[in-house]
Amino acid sequence: MLSKKTQYAFRALAHLALNYGKDPVRISTIALKEKIPLKFLENILVELKNVDLLESKKGKGGGYSLKISPKKINLATVIRVINGPIALLPCVSLNFYEKCTDCDEETCGIRKMMIIARDSTLKVLEKKTLNDIIIAKD
Amino acid sequence: MLSKKTQYAFRALAHLALNYGKDPVRISTIALKEKIPLKFLENILVELKNVDLLESKKGKGGGYSLKISPKKINLATVIRVINGPIALLPCVSLNFYEKCTDCDEETCGIRKMMIIARDSTLKVLEKKTLNDIIIAKD
DNA sequence: TAATGTCCTACCAAAATAGTAGGAATTAAT
DNA sequence: ATTAATTCCTACTATTTTGGTAGGACATTA
Numbered sequence: 001m002l003s004k005k006t007q008y009a010f011r012a013l014a015h016l017a018l019n020y021g022k023d024p025v026r027i028s029t030i031a032l033k034e035k036i037p038l039k040f041l042e043n044i045l046v047e048l049k050n051v052d053l054l055e056s057k058k059g060k061g062g063g064y065s066l067k068i069s070p071k072k073i074n075l076a077t078v079i080r081v082i083n084g085p086i087a088l089l090p091c092v093s094l095n096f097y098e099k100c101t102d103c104d105e106e107t108c109g110i111r112k113m114m115i116i117a118r119d120s121t122l123k124v125l126e127k128k129t130l131n132d133i134i135i136a137k138d
Numbered sequence: 139m140l141s142k143k144t145q146y147a148f149r150a151l152a153h154l155a156l157n158y159g160k161d162p163v164r165i166s167t168i169a170l171k172e173k174i175p176l177k178f179l180e181n182i183l184v185e186l187k188n189v190d191l192l193e194s195k196k197g198k199g200g201g202y203s204l205k206i207s208p209k210k211i212n213l214a215t216v217i218r219v220i221n222g223p224i225a226l227l228p229c230v231s232l233n234f235y236e237k238c239t240d241c242d243e244e245t246c247g248i249r250k251m252m253i254i255a256r257d258s259t260l261k262v263l264e265k266k267t268l269n270d271i272i273i274a275k276d
Numbered sequence: 277t278a279a280t281g282t283c284c285t286a287c288c289a290a291a292a293t294a295g296t297a298g299g300a301a302t303t304a305a306t
Numbered sequence: 307a308t309t310a311a312t313t314c315c316t317a318c319t320a321t322t323t324t325g326g327t328a329g330g331a332c333a334t335t336a
Contacts, residue, residue, distance in 0.1 A: 002226045003293065010248050026312075035240045040295055046314065058313045059303030075251060079226075088140045088217075102173040109271035110148050113213060117262045124255045136247035142325065164281070178326055184283065197334030200281045 006083040008036045009044050010133070013078060016054070017070035017130040024056070024063030044082065051081050070130035076122060078130075086125060087118040094118075144221040146174045147182050148271070151216060154192070155208035155268040162194070162201030182220065189219050208268035214260060216268075224263060225256040232256075 011034040019025050027045060031038040045064055048054045055067040066073070079086055080095055090098035091105060092114045105111055149172040157163050165183060169176040183202055186192045193205045204211070217224055218233055228236035229243060230252045243249055 001223055001228070005294070007227065007248075014247065028312090037295065039297080042314075043295090049313095056313060057303080058301080058311080060305065060311050062303070062312050064313090075255075085139055089145065090139070109152065109273070110145075113262075113266045113271055116266070117213075117259060120262045121255055121259045124251075124258045128251045128254070133247035133251055136250040141323090166281090175326065177328080180283075181326090187282095194282060195334080196280080196282045196332080198280045198336070200334070202282090 002079065002083050005040070005044060006079060008034070008041060009048065009078060009082045010075075011036065012041060012044065013048070013053075013066075013073070013130055014133050016064060016066050017073075017134050020066050020070055022065075023061070024065045026063040029063070047081060048078075053077070053081070066130075070134065073130045074126050075128050075130075075133075076125035079125065086121060087114065089114045092118050094122075140217065140221050143178070143182060144217060146172070146179060147186065147216060147220045148213075149174065150179060150182065151186070151191075151204075151211070151268055152271050154202060154204050155211075155272050158204050158208055160203075161199070162203045164201040167201070185219060186216075191215070191219070204268075208272065211268045212264050213266050213268075213271075214263035217263065224259060225252065227252045230256050232260075 012030050015030050015034055016025060027042055028038060030036065030045075031041045036044075045054060045056070049056055049064070052067055053073060054064050056062065056064050076086060085093040085096040087093040087096075089100070089111065090096065091100040091103070091108075091111055099105075100108070100111070103111070150168050153168050153172055154163060165180055166176060168174065168183075169179045174182075183192060183194070187194055187202070190205055191211060192202050194200065194202050214224060223231040223234040225231040225234075227238070227249065228234065229238040229241070229246075229249055237243075238246070238249070241249070
């Protein structure tokens with residue numbers, strides 16, 4: 001399951017996606033409209049900024065905005081940044097790989113099935129974008 | 139990600155699947171062969187027994203065995219019993235549904251995408267069985 | 277009745293999650 | 307220049323989940 005933090009991230013990103021191309025949006029505005037704890041949201045937005053999904057402006061008239069088009073931000077990317085691995089086991093993760101203890105990867109049947117499951121999930125999450133989230137709203 | 143407990147469960151079940159139709163296998167044997175902490179494994183096997191995936195026999199010559207064919211135990215079932223929900227959000231879980239706070243399910247675009255992701259994952263996990271795990275070993 | 281096994285209840289330490297607090301740094305307007 | 311507005315940084319904290327352990331009760335077989 002995705003953490004609450006990840007759910008907040010999606011809501012905030014969806015909010016910013018609707019404002020793409022317009023003025024930056026203040027953290028406090030997003031927190032209020034999306035009902036996310038303000039200080040917690042701060043942390044989330046900084047993380048998203050650090051991986052260049054968002055850009056920020058300080059001082060009056062400042063706030064956050066998407067750095068790239070909502071059509072170019074897929075759901076897998078967001079999950080990986082805030083939540084971590086998408087795969088069900090560390091030994092089948094593409095971005096957070098860790099070797100299994102006590103398991104021969106060549107012959108492990110569990111691993112083979114988890115790779116199939118991972119690919120099936122990724123096929124959706126890598127294709128769907130923030131834009132799909134906001135157009136699906138109507 | 140699946141918990142370590144769930145990984146242990148899969149290993150134990152795979153072990154028992156290879157012994158399907160034969161004599162029951164002692165917990166201590168499984169713990170030793172699969173390198174799983176004995177007392178932890180006890181808990182796991184009891185849980186699997188409580189949902190009728192396993193049956194047990196006490197006393198000398200006792201142990202655990204699969205109650206039904208490895209071909210009839212799919213991976214989604216095992217994950218749900220030991221790990222919990224497969225869906226990425228509580229509000230799209232079929233077996234562990236919980237309503238989102240502050241979100242209209244009819245119009246939520248995040249939810250719509252997570253349903254698609256869930257279905258894609260389930261299509262694999264509900265089709266693949268313990269038997270697929272053990273035949274994939276070779 | 278003794279030995280062999282599962283089963284039950286309870287506990288515990290470490291890690292992850294979900295925040296909060298307080299102020300430093302930067303920018304823009306006056 | 308000063309002030310106000312805003313993000314950014316460091317650190318702390320409470321709660322929940324994870325990954326076990328301990329000890330003995332209960333059931334079965336020989």
